[in-house]
Amino acid sequence: xxxxxxxxxxxxxxxxxxxxxxxxxxxxxxxxxxxxxxxxxxxxxxxxxxxxxxxxxxxxxxxxxxxxxxxxxxxxxxxxxxxxxxxxxxxxxxxxxxxxxxxxxxxxxxxxxxxxxxxxxxxxxxxxxxxxxxxxxxxxxxxxxxxxxxxxxxxxxxxxxxxxxxxxxxxxxxxxxxxxxxxxxxxxxxxxxxxxxxxxxxxxxxxxxxxxxxxxx
Amino acid sequence: xxxxxxxxxxxxxxxxxxxxxxxxxxxxxxxxxxxxxxxxxxxxxxxxxxxxxxxxxxxxxxxxxxxxxxxxxxxxxxxxxxxxxxxxxxxxxxxxxxxxxxxxxxxxxxxxxxxxxxxxxxxxxxxxxxxxxxxxxxxxxxxxxxxxxxxxxxxxxxxxxxxxxxxxxxxxxxxxxxxxxxxxxxxxxxxxxxxxxxxxxxxxxxxxxxxxxxxxxxxxxxxxxxxxxxxxxxxxxxxxxxxxxxxxxxxxxxxxxxxxxxxxxxxxxxxxxxxxxxxxxxxxxxxxxxxxxxxxxxxxxxxxxxxxxxxxxxxxxxxxxxxxxxxxxxxxxxxxxxxxxxxxxxxxxxxxxxxxxxxxxxxxxxxxxxxxxxxxxxxxxxxxxxxxxxxxxxxxxxxxxxxxxxxxxxxxxxxxxxxxxxxxxxxxxxxxxxxxxxxxxxxxxxxxxxxxxxxxxxxxxxxxxxxxxxxxxxxxxxxxxxxxxxxxxxxxxxxxxxxxxxxxxxxxxxxxxxxxxxxxxxxxxxxxxxxxxxxxxxxxxxxxxxxxxxxxxxxxxxxxxxxxxxxxxxxxxxxxxxxxxxxxxxxxxxxxxxxxxxxxxxxxxxxxxxxxxxxxxx
Numbered sequence: 073x074x075x076x077x078x079x080x081x082x083x084x085x086x087x088x089x090x091x092x093x094x095x096x097x098x099x100x101x102x103x104x105x106x107x108x109x110x111x112x113x114x115x116x117x118x119x120x121x122x123x124x125x126x127x128x129x130x131x132x133x134x135x136x137x138x139x140x141x142x143x144x145x146x147x148x149x150x151x152x153x154x155x156x157x158x159x160x161x162x163x164x165x166x167x168x169x170x171x172x173x174x175x176x177x178x179x180x181x182x183x184x185x186x187x188x189x190x191x192x193x194x195x196x197x198x199x200x201x202x203x204x205x206x207x208x209x210x211x212x213x214x215x216x217x218x219x220x221x222x223x224x225x226x227x228x229x230x231x232x233x234x235x236x237x238x239x240x241x242x243x244x245x246x247x248x249x250x251x252x253x254x255x256x257x258x259x260x261x262x263x264x265x266x267x268x269x270x271x272x273x274x275x276x277x278x279x280x281x282x283x284x285x286x287x288x289x
Numbered sequence: 290x291x292x293x294x295x296x297x298x299x300x301x302x303x304x305x306x307x308x309x310x311x312x313x314x315x316x317x318x319x320x321x322x323x324x325x326x327x328x329x330x331x332x333x334x335x336x337x338x339x340x341x342x343x344x345x346x347x348x349x350x351x352x353x354x355x356x357x358x359x360x361x362x363x364x365x366x367x368x369x370x371x372x373x374x375x376x377x378x379x380x381x382x383x384x385x386x387x388x389x390x391x392x393x394x395x396x397x398x399x400x401x402x403x404x405x406x407x408x409x410x411x412x413x414x415x416x417x418x419x420x421x422x423x424x425x426x427x428x429x430x431x432x433x434x435x436x437x438x439x440x441x442x443x444x445x446x447x448x449x450x451x452x453x454x455x456x457x458x459x460x461x462x463x464x465x466x467x468x469x470x471x472x473x474x475x476x477x478x479x480x481x482x483x484x485x486x487x488x489x490x491x492x493x494x495x496x497x498x499x500x501x502x503x504x505x506x507x508x509x510x511x512x513x514x515x516x517x518x519x520x521x522x523x524x525x526x527x528x529x530x531x532x533x534x535x536x537x538x539x540x541x542x543x544x545x546x547x548x549x550x551x552x553x554x555x556x557x558x559x560x561x562x563x564x565x566x567x568x569x570x571x572x573x574x575x576x577x578x579x580x581x582x583x584x585x586x587x588x589x590x591x592x593x594x595x596x597x598x599x600x601x602x603x604x605x606x607x608x609x610x611x612x613x614x615x616x617x618x619x620x621x622x623x624x625x626x627x628x629x630x631x632x633x634x635x636x637x638x639x640x641x642x643x644x645x646x647x648x649x650x651x652x653x654x655x656x657x658x659x660x661x662x663x664x665x666x667x668x669x670x671x672x673x674x675x676x677x678x679x680x681x682x683x684x685x686x687x688x689x690x691x692x693x694x695x696x697x698x699x700x701x702x703x704x705x706x707x708x709x710x711x712x713x714x715x716x717x718x719x720x721x722x723x724x725x726x727x728x729x730x731x732x733x734x735x736x737x738x739x740x741x742x743x744x745x746x747x748x749x750x751x752x753x754x755x756x757x758x759x760x761x762x763x764x765x766x767x768x769x770x771x772x773x774x775x776x777x778x779x780x781x782x783x784x785x786x787x788x789x790x791x792x793x794x795x796x797x798x799x800x801x802x803x804x805x806x807x808x809x810x811x812x813x814x815x816x817x818x819x820x821x822x823x824x825x826x827x828x829x830x831x832x833x834x835x836x837x838x839x840x841x842x843x844x845x846x847x848x849x850x851x852x853x854x855x856x857x858x859x860x861x862x863x864x865x866x867x868x869x870x871x872x873x874x875x876x877x878x879x880x881x882x883x884x885x886x887x888x889x890x891x892x893x894x895x896x897x898x899x900x901x902x903x904x905x906x907x
Contacts, residue, residue, distance in 0.1 A: 118456035
């Protein structure tokens with residue numbers, strides 16, 4: 073077979089080929105040899121770009137409504153609590169660490185480490201979401217989205233953020249279920265992609281909580 | 290290499306970008322027929338003063354559905370869905386899109402959203418507050434019933450499809466180019482689609498948020514647009530136009546892309562100022578994000594805001610003009626053969642310049658305030674949307690017809706169809722300038738006699754009939770050519786890009802050998818094509834182990850890896866069905882059922898991801 077084809081920089085036989093990866097070891101070797109992030113990673117980057125824009129619009133709406141109001145929040149509507157949400161979002165942000173470590177472990181072919189780190193992240197994420205849903209319902213006893221424009225955007229923004237946390241949790245559960253049957257190229261990519269999603273969600277949550285708490289300033 | 294599954298099941302489960310492109314093409318053509326029929330009823334209603342073909346409430350539904358259909362269900366899916374899907378991988382030297390199953394999903398969601406929103410028309414409760422659906426006209430108090438809910442949900446539904454397509458295109462263009470095709474070797478068509486896809490990806494969330502707010506206001510009782518409770522009616526307009534103006538460029542930039550393919554083929558000359566045109570295509574969309582408030586000059590915004598947006602709008606003219614000059618210089622310095630596709634592009638340039646000139650007039654703020662909501666605006670944007678977006682679509686239909694079918698169309702009826710459409714549209718839209726300046730307001734179902742608008746409106750209606758005849762001639766030409774046309778061969782035009790290097794119609798795997806690319810006009814690099822043939826004979830660069838596809842680095846086109854693509858799959862249509870159920874339940878306010886349907890989506894996704902490409906091979 074001739075190997076003189078170098079227009080793409082590398083002769084054909086040297087390019088990593090996913091169909092060659094028949095087991096976890098070969099998959100990790102290929103993952104190290106390939107150039108740049110996987111196509112799946114780019115796909116997730118597009119999803120994140122779209123979601124970030126959606127949140128950007130929500131946050132823009134929040135400030136647009138705020139700067140068109142004399143009182144924010146309006147009289148009679150309680151101000152958001154500051155300390156507990158900040159602690160909770162801080163705890164959630166720490167899950168970026170196990171998620172990134174899991175991605176690195178998967179890349180290194182360490183299956184059990186990947187599973188353990190994902191489980192660690194999952195426990196914290198579930199704890200966060202359970203508390204937050206409880207808190208959300210609790211707040212609904214004091215004010216409802218139907219009260220005024222402030223409550224409308226407050227609950228919409230917070231609810232949208234919780235929904236993204238919930239989707240992330242489903243993704244981690246799905247990853248653990250997939251990894252129960254070993255590591256493949258596909259699952260290796262998936263761990264990296266979901267880790268990236270979680271970084272984005274953690275950052276978004278920080279920003280969203282920051283925006284919502286800005287009402288107390 | 291590989292074959293598609295035969296029969297209907299092969300089409301339902303297909304992940305082949307060419308088949309999905311054709312599905313898009315036929316679906317959008319049907320919806321174009323629907324939108325066109327609505328336009329014809331509107332024009333017949335306005336043929337003379339005090340007509341009563343339809344009543345005011347039906348008229349409201351007709352013009353709203355006409356706008357929604359032509360923008361969301363014809364031009365976007367026709368350019369991105371049909372042309373982009375079919376042609377992008379062929380031009381990039383790829384065997385499929387980056388996410389073939391997601392591509393199928395976009396189509397099925399698009400089809401479902403089209404059926405969803407047209408159900409409302411057949412039930413007689415179609416959206417009726419105009420395509421930009423201003424509050425408070427469209428809130429629950431002034432527009433009770435389901436009409437606007439159909440609008441909100443239909444737009445979100447359709448937006449999912451467009452977002453998926455846009456994400457897919459961007460990753461395809463960045464990652465799936467043939468190794469060696471660095472950015473400067475990428476055809477201008479692909480730059481245009483990259484620009485339009487970025488536009489879609491970043492513009493649609495704004496519309497999605499807007500329609501979510503309106504849906505919540507109408508159905509849950511929130512107060513986003515309720516001034517009495519601290520909301521703002523202008524918020525709707527801002528969010529709508531933050532989407533709406535980039536949208537205009539999303540509509541026409543793919544048309545620019547089509548033009549930049551047809552012009553080199555029929556002038557046998559590389560496009561003048563390639564890098565400038567490529568950058569201009571991207572810049573039009575980028576600057577297009579900063580001009581939205583020029584749709585709102587009549588709302589009483591602060592003067593500084595108005596002036597800023599007027600100035601920003603002036604800046605958009607620059608990249609648009611760069612492209613017009615580049616096309617014209619390519620015509621002049623090349624050897625132009627005015628076959629039908631090039632005639633449509635010439636017509637497009639004429640219409641685009643005419644529509645662009647009236648567009649610049651809106652920068653004069655007092656003038657804009659004077660003509661807001663008159664037929665002058667209608668004339669302007671139809672010159673842009675019909676003239677600049679749809680003309681290249683027609684030209685592209687003729688141009689790539691031999692590639693898709695393997696047959697040549699008939700030239701004389703083709704030219705006749707061009708002249709009918711060109712004269713028809715000018716007769717249809719030009720008099721609108723005049724009646725607009727005379728003060729004829731848009732969206733009124735009739736007008737009294739004695740205002741002097743009768744002759745112009747009669748001319749417009751005649752123009753609409755002539756345009757319709759032209760479009761029928763065009764479609765009839767293509768249908769007859771499909772059965773009776775002469776065989777076209779792989780390259781009837783001596784086209785510039787990679788799709789002309791392969792047989793017509795292209796095989797399922799597109800390229801038997803991954804092509805070598807050393808310029809943006811790959812089909813004119815004879816040495817490279819010779820090398821491809823030699824490599825095919827030697828079995829180099831064939832990548833024959835299943836659905837294999839090379840992946841490149843995003844800018845330089847270095848080889849990154851070789852991946853296995855998914856096979857045919859039933860899951861896209863299943864998932865689209867699950868999503869449709871969610872939207873239907875939302876419309877009917879069945880909140881519990883909605884939660885169960887969400888679980889249905891999760892199950893469909895599990896099924897989707899149950900099969901891994903590597904596993905299926907083993």
